[in-house]
Amino acid sequence: MRYVYVGPDEIRARVRPGERGAPIGSADDVRRRLDARERDERDEPFTYVVDLGGSLRLAPRRSEHVACAGGEPVLAAGEVAFEADGESVAVAAISNQSTGYCPGAESWPAVAAALDRAGVRRPDGFTDEFVFRRCAACGGLNLVKDAYFVCALCDADLPEPFRTS
Structure with missing residues (x-):
């Protein structure tokens, strides 16, 4: 990839x-x-x-x-x-x-x-x-810590895997 x-x-x-x-x-x-x-x-x-x-x-x-x-x-x-x-x-x-x-x-x-x-x-x-996710709600990029899949910018859930290609 x-x-x-x-x-x-x-x-x-x-x-x-x-x-x-x-x-x-x-x-x-x-x-x-x-x-x-x-x-x-x-x-x-x-x-x-x-x-x-x-x-x-x-x-x-x-x-x-x-x-x-x-x-x-x-x-x-x-x-x-x-x-x-x-x-x-x-x-x-x-x-x-x-x-x-x-x-x-x-x-x-x-x-x-x-x-x-x-x-x-x-x-x-x-x-x-490390695990990365992009927030579907605000578009923010997140580094997931301690398996806490919540956007650091808007508190929305981060369920989808982040893909760059």
Whole structure:
């Protein structure tokens, strides 16, 4: 499944043509990204997307997913933290948390495949999985917490699954 950007237009408008997150094709690429982080970012996860070609791309956590994707649709998006120990690189935590793309749990196979191609050890699924819904009453985008399927903007029920494509 592919996900199109559904976030605010003003955020999409800030995407610079031709700029995207750094492609990750190997554990060494992850190590370079870890080493290149600023001191105040060292304990933060990365923003990631899996582009339509299946490549994992990383950007600093404070970046927007749509910028990491260069404004394009994605196969997955979220946040990821890594552990590097000698030659080995592993995912320490990974989520599908992206309110710009709202990827579902079904995006995991694209993430797993990208991590496997890069030779990065990974868990069997998201360590933190999020559920998104669009409110039929007001059109608001909601991140469902604690299985509370009620719109945070207008208190309407959120019964229908959110789909972006």
